[in-house]
Amino acid sequence: MSNIVAIVGRPNVGKSTLFNRMIQRREAIVDSVAGVTRDRNYGKSEWNGREFSVIDTGGYVRGSDDVFEAEIRKQVELAIDEADVILFVVDVEEGITPMDEEVAKLLRKVTKPVLLGVNKVDNAMREKDAVEFYNLGLGEYVTFASTSGSGTGELLDALIDIF
Ligand code: GDP
Numbered sequence: 001m002s003n004i005v006a007i008v009g010r011p012n013v014g015k016s017t018l019f020n021r022m023i024q025r026r027e028a029i030v031d032s033v034a035g036v037t038r039d040r041n042y043g044k045s046e047w048n049g050r051e052f053s054v055i056d057t058g059g060y061v062r063g064s065d066d067v068f069e070a071e072i073r074k075q076v077e078l079a080i081d082e083a084d085v086i087l088f089v090v091d092v093e094e095g096i097t098p099m100d101e102e103v104a105k106l107l108r109k110v111t112k113p114v115l116l117g118v119n120k121v122d123n124a125m126r127e128k129d130a131v132e133f134y135n136l137g138l139g140e141y142v143t144f145a146s147t148s149g150s151g152t153g154e155l156l157d158a159l160i161d162i163f
Pocket residue numbers: 009010011012013014015016017018119120121122144145146147148
């Protein structure tokens with residue numbers, strides 16, 4: 001089984017909330033390195049009978065914006081190496097931030113498939129707000145809300161189509 005999706009994005013966009021929802025009722029495989037270096041979670045998921053692995057990146061970073069940026073860059077590069085599909089999560093509540101633009105710049109160069117996911121789309125107004133993410137230059141996006149689960153079925157459909 002080699003379908004691996006890595007969830008990347010700046011802190012606080014809802015990556016871990018989405019990860020936990022995706023691996024619901026499944027065993028989370030937390031890597032064994034303890035403490036602050038433990039910055040990735042691995043889990044297994046299944047949708048429409050298709051199994052795949054999920055990597056949640058970037059949990060325990062502390063420090064200045066520069067440290068954040070270097071760390072996120074490292075996470076994205078690792079994800080590009082390890083994953084078959086990269087799920088880039090952004091947050092409609094905050095809109096596009098400079099860090100999102102940095103990540104998008106890295107991802108525009110990769111040959112692996114990238115799925116852009118706009119999270120925190122809790123209502124119809126936010127659905128409209130999401131159009132600004134076309135400006136990231138990554139094409140189409142899917143919208144969802146990780147906390148309620150709204151739209152996450154469509155997100156999983158889109159992922160399965162890519163595998
Ligand atoms: P991460 O740093 O990217 O892993 O983000 P987290 O999963 O830790 O979530 C950051 C914050 O965003 C938490 O307070 C979540 O409850 C919140 N959040 C996540 N998904 C949603 C959503 O769909 N809607 C709203 N309104 N908040 C969300």
